Amino acid sequence: MRIRGEHRAPRWAHVCVWLFVCAAIATTDASAQRLSIQGDRFAVDGVPRFLTFMTMFGAMGAPNVAADLHLVRTLGFDGVRVWPNLDTGPQLVASDGSLRPAELARLRFILDQAKLEHLIVDVTFTYEHTPGLDAAHERIAVMAAANELRSYDNILFDLQNERNVQDRRFMSEGNVASIASGVRSVDAARIIVASNSPVDPPEYAADFTARLGLDATAYHEPRVSNWYQLPIVQSVINAMRANGRPAYMQESMTTRDDLYFYPSHDRAEYFLQAIAYAKLSGAAGWCFHTDAAVDYRKGPAFLEDRLKADPEPEWAFVNSLKPKIVLQTANGRNFLVAEGGGGAGVRADRTAASPGNWGVFGIEALSGGPVISGDKVALTTPDGAHYLQATGGGGSSLRAEGKSVGSWETFRIEKAGGGVIHDGDAVTLRANDSPWYVAAEGGGGGTTNVGSSSAASWETFRIFFVTPHSTDAASDRSAGAPAKREGG
Amino acid sequence: MPIRGLASIAAVLVCAACGGSGTPSTPSTPPTTTPPAATTPALTITFTDNPVPYKTTGCNGSTPQGWYTDARVQETAGVAFIPKTLTQKLDGVVADSLAESYASRFGACAGGMFDPALIPPKGAVCAVVGICSATQTASTYQLQISGTDLSGQVLTFTSPLLQLSPR
Numbered sequence: 048m049r050i051r052g053e054h055r056a057p058r059w060a061h062v063c064v065w066l067f068v069c070a071a072i073a074t075t076d077a078s079a080q081r082l083s084i085q086g087d088r089f090a091v092d093g094v095p096r097f098l099t100f101m102t103m104f105g106a107m108g109a110p111n112v113a114a115d116l117h118l119v120r121t122l123g124f125d126g127v128r129v130w131p132n133l134d135t136g137p138q139l140v141a142s143d144g145s146l147r148p149a150e151l152a153r154l155r156f157i158l159d160q161a162k163l164e165h166l167i168v169d170v171t172f173t174y175e176h177t178p179g180l181d182a183a184h185e186r187i188a189v190m191a192a193a194n195e196l197r198s199y200d201n202i203l204f205d206l207q208n209e210r211n212v213q214d215r216r217f218m219s220e221g222n223v224a225s226i227a228s229g230v231r232s233v234d235a236a237r238i239i240v241a242s243n244s245p246v247d248p249p250e251y252a253a254d255f256t257a258r259l260g261l262d263a264t265a266y267h268e269p270r271v272s273n274w275y276q277l278p279i280v281q282s283v284i285n286a287m288r289a290n291g292r293p294a295y296m297q298e299s300m301t302t303r304d305d306l307y308f309y310p311s312h313d314r315a316e317y318f319l320q321a322i323a324y325a326k327l328s329g330a331a332g333w334c335f336h337t338d339a340a341v342d343y344r345k346g347p348a349f350l351e352d353r354l355k356a357d358p359e360p361e362w363a364f365v366n367s368l369k370p371k372i373v374l375q376t377a378n379g380r381n382f383l384v385a386e387g388g389g390g391a392g393v394r395a396d397r398t399a400a401s402p403g404n405w406g407v408f409g410i411e412a413l414s415g416g417p418v419i420s421g422d423k424v425a426l427t428t429p430d431g432a433h434y435l436q437a438t439g440g441g442g443s444s445l446r447a448e449g450k451s452v453g454s455w456e457t458f459r460i461e462k463a464g465g466g467v468i469h470d471g472d473a474v475t476l477r478a479n480d481s482p483w484y485v486a487a488e489g490g491g492g493g494t495t496n497v498g499s500s501s502a503a504s505w506e507t508f509r510i511f512f513v514t515p516h517s518t519d520a521a522s523d524r525s526a527g528a529p530a531k532r533e534g535g
Numbered sequence: 536m537p538i539r540g541l542a543s544i545a546a547v548l549v550c551a552a553c554g555g556s557g558t559p560s561t562p563s564t565p566p567t568t569t570p571p572a573a574t575t576p577a578l579t580i581t582f583t584d585n586p587v588p589y590k591t592t593g594c595n596g597s598t599p600q601g602w603y604t605d606a607r608v609q610e611t612a613g614v615a616f617i618p619k620t621l622t623q624k625l626d627g628v629v630a631d632s633l634a635e636s637y638a639s640r641f642g643a644c645a646g647g648m649f650d651p652a653l654i655p656p657k658g659a660v661c662a663v664v665g666i667c668s669a670t671q672t673a674s675t676y677q678l679q680i681s682g683t684d685l686s687g688q689v690l691t692f693t694s695p696l697l698q699l700s701p702r
Binding site: 373394396397404406492 | 594597598601630632633634635639640642643649651662663665666667668671
């Protein structure tokens with residue numbers, strides 16, 4: 048007969064378990080994404096970053112939302128835009144303004160999964176989707192949500208989607224202000240916006256945001272045929288930024304819509320240009336507007352299959368966010384190559400005819416978003432385990448031995464005239480803030496170094512993207528520089 | 536003939552005479568002999584696929600079409616080899632389009648280690664080899680690795696012909 052409690056674990060074991068649990072919680076919190084605002088930029092964990100979102104309006108009804116969010120993160124998005132009250136359900140808000148408990152738990156689960164994936168969530172409220180819900184009761188609901196979600200640092204609130212459209216979405220400025228003050232009273236730290244549609248110009252959205260003391264200007268860009276081109280994007284963002292707050296391009300042109308016709312929306316090219324020009328123009332964030340994750344009551348159960356169902360623009364666009372490139376040397380014949388695929392030296396003697404992928408590098412703008420001239424970037428090696436590294440921070444060799452991104456693994460990419468880095472552009476890579484440029488000795492065919500203090504032909508490389516990319520013409524194809532594309 | 540060569544032949548003849556042709560009167564277990572240690576590295580080069588089919592995907596980052604397969608270079612004599620240069624040929628002619636270094640072409644075999652300056656005794660190195668092209672019409676590929684042994688003796692090892700299947 049066992050004595051009661053005979054095989055209970057000793058007290059020290061309980062202490063260990065609790066220490067483990069506490070450590071796990073601390074680890075989760077430490078690695079969470081904390082969204083904040085620095086001037087006219089969003090910042091994540093204190094570091095300013097251009098944020099790339101994707102619409103997941105129907106996340107509440109996604110049967111595999113954890114897998115979906117993991118995919119979103121893996122593809123390179125920084126966040127998602129969720130409508131917890133979408134009428135495809137389950138809906139968070141009841142007509143009396145109360146939060147439905149099961150649906151609140153569902154929203155918490157989504158936010159927890161997003162936190163695990165280091166994703167930011169734009170929680171957008173849509174009071175028009177609950178029949179009979181008026182602005183006064185919506186205020187109660189949003190305040191309750193603010194209270195319930197106070198512990199989440201990785202979210203922002205859009206108090207009402209397209210509140211300026213004169214239909215059931217409409218919410219007066221006074222009502223928005225009332226909800227905003229209510230949220231502030233519950234959670235002063237919550238980042239809040241209220242989105243405006245292009246029925247009003249961006250200047251209106253900026254003024255509205257400033258008048259109400261909202262944290263960022265959330266605007267849905269004009270649905271015109273050239274919406275993605277630099278002059279349009281630039282003029283919109285310039286107007287949005289006039290209030291000194293972050294310009295959040297919250298809804299790009301939709302990729303498809305059952306009800307309305309939209310122009311210039313059926314190829315990834317439009318969206319690739321739009322996001323790049325948004326970052327170039329100083330936007331704080333941009334959202335890919337697809338309906339792939341709107342209504343999970345029909346279609347595939349996994350977001351991956353839903354995106355793949357549309358090779359253009361969805362699948363092509365979402366596979367462009369973590370670009371892979373090859374770097375062609377000035378002789379036009381050779382490419383940089385990481386010996387062994389990484390973990391060793393870097394040479395410049397790959398050719399266009401060489402089989403294998405040791406010349407294919409990942410490139411990431413450390414400030415987020417597409418790569419722009421002047422960005423600090425990190426380059427990953429084909430083995431997926433290393434980064435290109437300027438030994439000593441420059442003035443020495445180029446290696447492929449970095450295990451994480453530090454100052455030695457940071458390069459500044461530049462091109463003559465500045466602007467978006469396009470396929471085929473001639474670029475230089477400078478070691479962080481040093482004067483040292485990456486060079487292919489002899490212009491290619493041999494070794495490399497980071498020992499040149501001026502940028503001439505040996506320090507100039509043609510960059511070619513091997514992942515989906517904009518076909519917008521390279522802006523500076525200068526004479527004398529290599530232009531032929533092949534290899535890697 | 537150099538004196539060294541004559542001496543070798545004499546040694547072989549003497550050895551043959553010693554062996555005799557008669558049957559020993561008393562059966563006995565032959566003495567265990569240890570073969571003389573090799574002093575020269577020997578590389579054996581093999582291809583995973585030979586002939587290698589033309590493929591339309593996966594050759595390199597931006598030219599998906601081509602012929603490619605894995606090559607393994609195995610040192611078999613138990614003597615280290617110092618690789619210096621790699622030469623790649625198409626239809627027996629050195630291919631300028633494949634002019635690249637041994638160090639950037641070869642690496643570790645699965646589960647192994649790689650030192651670009653040395654193939655250790657009984658060691659092996661591996662690479663993807665072939666040619667990526669949508670237009671090339673070659674029918675054979677071959678590689679040569681030149682280098683030295685530890686004493687500086689220059690050696691060149693040539694692979695078998697890799698047959699490139701018609702497109």
